[in-house]
Amino acid sequence: MTGHGARRDVAYGRATVEKPRSDSRRPTVQDVAREAGVSPSTVSRALNGSGYAAAEVRQRVHAAAARIGYVPDANAQTLRNRSSRSIGVLISDLRNPFYADLAAGVEQALRAAGYHMILVNDDGSPDEEMLAVETFTAMRVPGVIVTPVSVLALKRLHQRGVHVVQADRQLSTRYGDTVLGANKAGAKLATRHLLDLGHRRIALLIDQTRWTSGAERLAGYRAAHADARVPVDQELIAYTSFDSAAARATVARLLDTRPDVTALFAANNVLAQGAFEELQHRGVQLPKEMSLVAYDDVPWMSMVRPAITTVSQHTFDLGRRCAEVLLARLTVDDAGDRGAGDGDSGAGGSDSAGSGPTGRRLVRVACELRVRGSSGPSPA
Amino acid sequence: MTGHGARRDVAYGRATVEKPRSDSRRPTVQDVAREAGVSPSTVSRALNGSGYAAAEVRQRVHAAAARIGYVPDANAQTLRNRSSRSIGVLISDLRNPFYADLAAGVEQALRAAGYHMILVNDDGSPDEEMLAVETFTAMRVPGVIVTPVSVLALKRLHQRGVHVVQADRQLSTRYGDTVLGANKAGAKLATRHLLDLGHRRIALLIDQTRWTSGAERLAGYRAAHADARVPVDQELIAYTSFDSAAARATVARLLDTRPDVTALFAANNVLAQGAFEELQHRGVQLPKEMSLVAYDDVPWMSMVRPAITTVSQHTFDLGRRCAEVLLARLTVDDAGDRGAGDGDSGAGGSDSAGSGPTGRRLVRVACELRVRGSSGPSPA
DNA sequence: GTTGAGTGTGGCAACGATGCCACACCTGGC
DNA sequence: GCCAGGTGTGGCATCGTTGCCACACTCAAC
Secondary structure (H helix, E strand, O other), X not given: OOOHHHHHHHHHHHOOOOOOOOOOOOOOHHHHHHHHOOOHHHHHHHHHOOOOOOHHHHHHHHHHHHHHOOOOOHHHHHHHHOOOOEEEEEEOOOOOHHHHHHHHHHHHHHHHOOOEEEEEEOOOOHHHHHHHHHHHHHHOOOEEEEOOOOHHHHHHHHHOOOEEEEEOOOOOOOXXXXXXXXXXXXXXXHHHHHHHOOOOOEXXXXXXXXXXXXXXXXXXXXXXXXXXXXXXXXXXXXEOOOOHHXXXXXXXXXXXXXXXXXXXXXXXXXXXXXXXXXXXXXXXXXXXXXXXXXXXXXXXXXXXXXXXXXXXXXXXXXXXXXXXXXXXXXXXXXXXXXXXXXXXXXXXXXXXXXXXOOOOEEEEEOOEEEOOOOOOOOOO | OOOHHHHHHHHHHHOOOOOOXXXXXXXXXXXXXXXXXXXXXXXXXXXXXXXXXXXXXXXXXXXXXXXXXXXXXXXXXXXXXXXOOEEEEEEOOOOOHHHHHHHHHHHHHHXXXXXXXXXXXXXXXXXXXXXXXXXXXXXXXXXXXXOOOOHHHHHHHHHOOOEEEEEOOOOOOOOOEEEEEOHHHHHHHHHHHHHHOOOOOEEEEEOOOOOHHXXXXXXXXXXXXXXXXXXXXXXXXXXXXXXHHHHHHHHHHHHHHOOOOOEEEEOOHHHHHHHHHHHHHHOOOOOOOXXXXXXXXXXHHHHOOOOOEEEEOOHHHHHHHHHHHHHHHHHHHHOOOOOOOOOOOOOOOEEEEEOOOOOOEEEEEOOEEEOOOOOOOOOO
């Protein structure tokens, strides 16, 4: 087997063709030390600012480092320090704007703090999720932000001493912190909006209620009814799967069997798409014949006419908040003794339940009802 | 300064509160070796399958590793092997579905090949781009996929022996491979579609033509006119900035000064949004009074009525292709002698120009015209 | 019975950065 | 003039993995 040695040997011969400037290998602390006329230890101290280093020497080292283009090897640092500045981010579907925005928010906050994001798509598959967990473990990430699929993944991470933040939904209260949208409040707001408009037979289109996101939205829907003393018709809670085609079929069935429905509340953007397509296909007039409200505002909802009334989750902020919560843990970790406090310096509109730095934290990011043209008075 | 040592010492005392099972540190090859009754070298050989290892021993080692839950430290491996399995991916805006889809495609292909993606958003800023380059360098990534902003970043990466793939646009032909959409062909297709419908005053809404993406689309627009022997009215090429509000204002100005325009071709999804909003705002009837065609199909375009005629870039595939092109380079690199061939096993519809494994490669991913309701016969 | 090839295993150094410890030097006080 | 204390620097081991090399052993052939 011509292993690595051979590869390296050959690489030089090929250098000008494939990898142009790999003729001189990357500079290390040793090289900086030689250049500055000091020892590697001193270089380390001078660059990191920890420990003694005469001002003059410090300057000389910095100059030398800049001159030869020294970039510290992150892997060596991680190996030595036993913790990296990479954060694992595990989401279900990057092509869904909800997850994309979430990831974008996470990335922004991480980058601002000098961390970076390893992004893995699990397509909602527990197996892929577990594989990602192994990857993150191997990389020694200090924390992971995940829209969780299986409790096992959370548990495994937790066992391995990795800080976990569950985003958007909470599968377990035992492992790490959680950042959620105000699902119940949002769904209640939306439902109440419809009730206020006189609707009495409001169908809820929802995919699953095993996850907190779905369950809480359902609860909000019920709560609004209860507040208005309008009984909930169980038949109007239409369960479907997380797929716009399926949602569309479900809506079709619903409209056929229950022509008395005057409003439709779709529990997320994917289901809303199916619903909207079916209504459009049938030529149902919004909002005259039917009102439509969606949870989770995504771009198409404000482009179509009438524009869709939605509950915005402030998804980007949600992502940012996830990163902040995680970073707070890491900082506490670093600080030896807990100095950082709980620091719920909440970007306006997020409230946090849960105790100090030691306990599990649950952060809620506020949502907002955006009334647009798709919701109007009940025709009845 | 209570440094790292202190942190560790304290960590144990806190273990049950913060990081539950960090009481036992992570198992290493040493631990596996002890468990299996062999030496670390043998463990390495047994697990990696390189070099001798008796079948019985191999089995014993695997069992031991599984029993104690051994996960190799990726950082130590990278340090030792001088190359990681992380790929840097640098894009402009994750919240734009174009970039999100691109990243999703990249991620899928990387994951399938056992690599993972460090995703960084540079918001189109050269400074952020350079910072990301430093990060990637520090992490010793073997390759980077980038929607480039500045040539300097490409050059820097190239100098450091990192394989580069320019995605979507090509800023320089000197550094690494490139994967582009068939911009000219696509724009020509779209323009020709409008010309065929009888339009003669087709405005082009475009942000900039310094990048290949814009320049090629402009070229396609011109080429279609030339083919049809229709002169291009320079005034109808409306330059704006990459921003839907600006695009909208530009469209407004255009429509005011040139009421004779019968069709609008928006060079990307962001500009298309601005155009659509302005047309909608003015109550312009599509396609009766005006036709609209967009480059880059994104979800809202098929949700609105009339749905927008677009050129789909197959963005997800574009991303996948970027990863494939990069991985091919890495494989050649590994293989000591070039065994892998050029292997343009193109997923149907992508054609590659450029020479074998040693030369720079330029791959084009085919696009497709999707005719929808927003384009119709010229009113004239 | 010795030699040689072939087979399997362990020792050890290296990847690059870091921080503890030891030590050299300088200054001031008695 | 000697010692104590402070200041700045270098040596060295370490993080976990890998692969080269050396070596031990088995077996067959001469």
